[in-house]
Amino acid sequence: MSMTPPPGWYRDPSYPLVERWWDGTAWTDHRRQPEAPQLPLTQPESPGGGGSGRAKAVALSVAGVVLVASIVTGAVLLRRDDGSGDAAATTTETTTETTTATTAVSPSASDTPSPSASTSAPSPDDPSVVVDELNGITLPLLDGWVRPQYVAEHDIVMTTPGTYDCPGDPGLCRHGRVISRTVTANDEKSPKALAQQDIEDAANSSYDRDLIDNRPFKGITSHQEVKSGQVAVAGRAGYFVRWKVKTRVGPGGYVESLAFPSSVGSESLVIVRFAFDAGSDGPPLTDMDRITKGIRPVGDADTGGGVGSSIGPSK
Template identity: 60%
Template sequence: MSMTPPPGWYPDPSAPYQERWWDGTAWTEHARAAPLPAVPPGGGRGRAIALTAAAAVLVTAIVTGALVLGEDGAGPAARPPAPGVPAPVTSSPSPDPSAAGPAVVEDQLNGITFPLLDNWVRPRNVAEDDVMMTTEGTYECPGDGGVCRHGLVISRTVTATAERSPKTLAERDIEDAAGDAYDRDPVGARPFGGIESHRVVGSGAVAVAGRAGYYVRWRVTTAEGPGGYVQSLVFPSAVGTGSPVVVRYVFDAGADGPPLADMDRITEGIRPTGGGTADP
């Protein structure tokens, strides 16, 4: 007669306060919290805890005894489970994080994803809902105070105009992008003391997710702090009617700012949702 217990829920040898499903031959990945035993009237919570602890000790003792009394030096995997007590769970190897592919951030509204580079994180404690990612950590703004971040990537749909030319829209947006980032914040404060000057350090046509786009990049000098780089990138959306999307990059200058090359790396890694390349 086989001594292997039938399929069912049994005390989990690796976690005494939960149960694991035994399929009749091996443990499965399915687990659940162990139900509390019935407590007679007047028994109180202390009796329930004592019963649970006693059951856990009993299971552990039975499993340990099976291991110690085994013959011919066979390991746990070589012995069938004792009646009513399935064999210990065998740990499976940890999954390789690289197998899931690179991390991305999704802009569902515009149907695109952004690569999440090293030292960049998904937005936390950020008021604007169109911020796709930020650099790690914050610092005290050098001007009017408040909390600043060394890098931001923002994605928005262009809706306030009928203009569709990426070049025209990028050239229009860059001034507002610089002002929002380094001149005045939404409540009128000047976290960097205001913008003193700017110069264009890059512009031109660029392919984004298989679509023709255009970017303009400024180097901004501020009254307080090292200033920074601001870029407006515009290209047609990969969903709907193809409304233009503007992606703003805000990178502090100086040693603490993110590498300027990250702007290009992020742009090159923008993809339509679901991967692949959008139709032009």
């Protein structure tokens, strides 16, 4: 009988100088610098002697188990979930999600992780919508966007397809990400004030430091507010702030913090963050407005909004 290695940090088969997270069935995009001596580990073949392609690839790689890695990783993720913002709040930057892909492992359909915890699969008759049940909204899945796969942050609702080598610290970056999260550790009730407070952290978490303190773009050198104002989101009065950021290496990008009241539960404020790389490889900036305009309350396809919609004053 074949036994797969337990979840943990192992030597990355495609880049042995770093460690990569194995979730028990497939390689994720999360990696870090080695922290402890590694023990060799191989993955036995499945019955019949043939073994799967994944098992052979893992068996051919030299991996080391760091037993405390899952605890460290959990602590990092919990810190990001506590509502205090993403790791490292420098004045104007964020990390793109840090990831490393391996060419040695080609995940099969059974290896594909489920979408982020805050989202559920859209209705089969509406495949162009991402459903965020936690915040009671749906978001349009535009052409050029896909549901999240192999991402370290659990609240990402969509990304651009594919990855590229980060120009700074080693890792894989994405040209675009959209994140949806409920504001739980902040008593702020004003969408305008919340968006203005959140934009710096949104920039830092996308273009400065990642979850494991790497700097995929070597940090932000400057930022400029390019747009802000009231906006109707899912029939509610919201507010957005958009920055253009320049990074030490790479194309830089655009980040936006969009705040509005949820239409479910206690109607807590919701933050939707956008992070788009600048340049021809990044998604068009109009996608920020198109996604905002297409946000709907769950079960109510007729209530929308968008830039320029008629709304009351936002506090």
